[in-house]
Amino acid sequence: MDRGRPRASSSSPGVVPTAVSMDLVVRFPDTLRSERAYAARVVFEEHLGLAHEVVFEDRLDVLVHPPGDRARAVSLLDHVFADGEADWPARARRPEPISDEVLSGSVQSGGTQPPGSGSRVRFSADVFGTVFWYLTRLEEILSPARDAYGRFPAAASVDESQQPCVDLLIDSFGHSLRARWPALSLRRHAYEFVPTHDVDRPFKHLFQRPVKLLRGMARDALVGGGPRAALRAPLLRRNIQRGQLDLDPFNTFDWIMDFSERHGKQSLFYFICGEGDDGINGDYRIDDPRIRSLLRRVHARGHGIGLHGTYESALDSTLLAREAEALRRVCEQERITLDRIRSRQHVLRFEPTRTISVWADAAIDEDSTLGHAGRAGFRCGTCRPFPLFDVHRRRATTVMERPLVAMDVTLLEPRYEGISHEAALRRIDDLTNQCRLSGGSFVLLWHNCQLEDKIARATYTQAFAAAAATVESRA
Numbered sequence: 281m282d283r284g285r286p287r288a289s290s291s292s293p294g295v296v297p298t299a300v301s302m303d304l305v306v307r308f309p310d311t312l313r314s315e316r317a318y319a320a321r322v323v324f325e326e327h328l329g330l331a332h333e334v335v336f337e338d339r340l341d342v343l344v345h346p347p348g349d350r351a352r353a354v355s356l357l358d359h360v361f362a363d364g365e366a367d368w369p370a371r372a373r374r375p376e377p378i379s380d381e382v383l384s385g386s387v388q389s390g391g392t393q394p395p396g397s398g399s400r401v402r403f404s405a406d407v408f409g410t411v412f413w414y415l416t417r418l419e420e421i422l423s424p425a426r427d428a429y430g431r432f433p434a435a436a437s438v439d440e441s442q443q444p445c446v447d448l449l450i451d452s453f454g455h456s457l458r459a460r461w462p463a464l465s466l467r468r469h470a471y472e473f474v475p476t477h478d479v480d481r482p483f484k485h486l487f488q489r490p491v492k493l494l495r496g497m498a499r500d501a502l503v504g505g506g507p508r509a510a511l512r513a514p515l516l517r518r519n520i521q522r523g524q525l526d527l528d529p530f531n532t533f534d535w536i537m538d539f540s541e542r543h544g545k546q547s548l549f550y551f552i553c554g555e556g557d558d559g560i561n562g563d564y565r566i567d568d569p570r571i572r573s574l575l576r577r578v579h580a581r582g583h584g585i586g587l588h589g590t591y592e593s594a595l596d597s598t599l600l601a602r603e604a605e606a607l608r609r610v611c612e613q614e615r616i617t618l619d620r621i622r623s624r625q626h627v628l629r630f631e632p633t634r635t636i637s638v639w640a641d642a643a644i645d646e647d648s649t650l651g652h653a654g655r656a657g658f659r660c661g662t663c664r665p666f667p668l669f670d671v672h673r674r675r676a677t678t679v680m681e682r683p684l685v686a687m688d689v690t691l692l693e694p695r696y697e698g699i700s701h702e703a704a705l706r707r708i709d710d711l712t713n714q715c716r717l718s719g720g721s722f723v724l725l726w727h728n729c730q731l732e733d734k735i736a737r738a739t740y741t742q743a744f745a746a747a748a749a750t751v752e753s754r755a
Contacts, residue, residue, distance in 0.1 A: 303330040303464060304457070305350075307343040308408075310336040311364035318669045318676045319408035322415065326666055327447070328454040329467025342408060343400075346461055354460060355402045360409025360418075369671055372418050374438070375410040378449055401460070407453045414439060414446045414661035415681075416671050417650075420632040427654075429591075429627050434654035439661065442710070446661035447718040469664060469719030473712075473747040474682065475540055476548045476648065478588050478624060480562050481729045482574060484530040485517035487563040525570065530729040533574060537581050539741060543748040548584035549728075550624045551575070553603040553610075554593070561590045561626060566610050579616045586622035587644075594629040597641035604642055620645035624725075628653045628684070636670045640677040648723055651684025654696050656707060659683060663720030685711050687725040688740070701739045708743045722747050 304324065308316045317334050324332040333347075345353035363371040413419065417432075425436035434440050458464045481487075520528045533549070540547045553566040564571055578585055587607050593600035604621050611618050623644045625635070630649050639647055647668070652659050660666075660683050668679045690696045691704040699707065708724070715722040724747060731737050 303346065304332045305335060305345055305347055306332055306408075307335045307337055307339060307345075309339050309342075309358055309361070309364075312361050312368065314674050314676070315412055315669070316361060316408060318667075319412040321676070322411055322666055323407060323450055323453070327450045327467065327469075327664065328457075330454075330457075330464065344457065349461075351400070352460070353400050354457065355400055356408070357404070357406040358409065359406040360413050362409075369418055369421060372413070372422065373409075374419070375406055375413050378405055378410065378445055403453060403456055405449060405453070407449060410449060411446055412669070415666055416669050417632040417660065418671070421671060429629055429653075430594075430631060431627075431629060431653060432632070434652035434657075434659075437652070437659075440652065440655060440657060440659070441661055442657050443714055444658045444661060444663045444718045444720060446658075447664055447720060451718075471716045471719055472721045473545065474548065474648075474721050474723045475536075475545055475744060475747075476550065476586075476624070476684075476723060476725050477536060477728050478550045478626070478725060479552065479728060480588070480626070481530055482533075482564055482571065483520065483525065483528045484729065484732075485520045485528055486525065486570065487568075488517060489563070529732045532728045532731040533578065535731070535737075536728065537578070537583055539744065540583070541581070543744065545744075545748055546583045548586055548622065549578055550586040550588035550622075551607065552588045552590060552626065553606040554590035554599075561592075566606055572610060572614055575611065575616060576614050579611075579614075584622070585611065585616065585618065586624065586648075589623050589625045591626050591629055593638070593642075594625045594635050595631060595638065597638040600638055600642040600644070604644070622646045622648065624684070625649045628687075633672055636668050636677060636679070637672060639668070639679045640670060644679050646680045646682060648682045648684050650681055651687060651690075651723070651725075653687070653690055656686040656690050656697070656711060658685065658714075663715045663718055663722065665721065682721055682723055684723050684725055685715065686722075688727060688730045688736075692730075692739075701735060704739060705742055705746075709746055712747045 306320050306324070308320075313336055316336075320332055320334050324330045340358060342356040342358050343350070343353045344356065357376075360373050360375055362373060419437060419439045420432040423432065423436060425432060427433045454466050458466055516527060525531050536547055551566055551571070552562045552564070554561050555565070575585060585607070587604055589600050589603060593603055600623075604623070607621070608618060621644050623639065624647065628649055628651065629635075635649075646665075650659050651657075660681070662683060663685060665680050665682045668677045668681050669675070670677055686708055691699055691707060692701070712722050724743065726740050731740060
């Protein structure tokens, strides 16, 4: 027997606390105990706010009922986990498509009967298996598809969704349970907008090596107005290196913080803490005096500081732990207290068979990597924070995932969606509305180095304002 942990409230941000008591018993087939217990915890504790007891027994379906009321239980399909321990997870079954009725939030699914009915009823979806499939990215584990950065591409995903389908499924299940037992009190989730910024290149010219300067000059000559425009770069670089950092076009940090503060928000900046070699991991060192000054300014204004794990650290827990320690050390020296280590991997590099173990071993508290680089949306089927499960080690971790929903590069660069600024605003508005309806977090990533021109800034400010607006102000 495995018991859910009664708590006064979830550890997840964006949640309206509710009182919790021992409300439900869930009876599973006696296989894959760790996996099933994790799925039950996410469904009942994290999402619905219902305490629960897990029982494993000889059965083929899943049964849910209050203590002492087994005769009126709700039964569910057992599909994803049906083949049990043998060759797990290779023989995990893909979830059946979720019906439109469930995705639309219908509380009547599979013939749920009204309160007072004495017979058992059946909920038509495999709630626990489907939740496990999406949150652990089993689709990606079972697929060999990878892009040039070792990432599972959005184009290869059958799961990829423009709706938080896991949230909708769980909410529909919860409402069905409450229709069956009206005394159940379900958790209410509150919408939250989370503006984040990966600091790949804090300055365009300050740390720039000559070869990149020459490339930039050539690009300026082709795009920005000929040789005269190109020749401005060396002079600008010299003045910036002499201390005039406000001239650097990538130094948009104060502008970002000003705008966030005007809307009552705090931005979260993720800093690279590996070696600065001007390669894939950027061109700066976290202990550079000018970066230290930036850290102090961000902290003094009440904004957040996180770790932008290097490309290699996605597969190397020792390296990631060393980078996290470098961030802690510099922050401590600058009298900045980090209450937790929040991370996002550089270029959103994530290998589903390894990276969760890396985060757990490196003692990362919260991650925000899990959004597709190739398409904005709900990679894990949710916009609510959730604890990560290590499929390889078959155990839950203490790492909370706050999934990324949209990124500037994803929407605007031709190698990904490559849509217009107007279309990007429409996409962001739609994704924001999905998060509002779900009561989840709209996590937006906009790089400081992607705000160089007026069009980019206008797109960002419009997207930010719409995402930060209250329901009343949008009405």
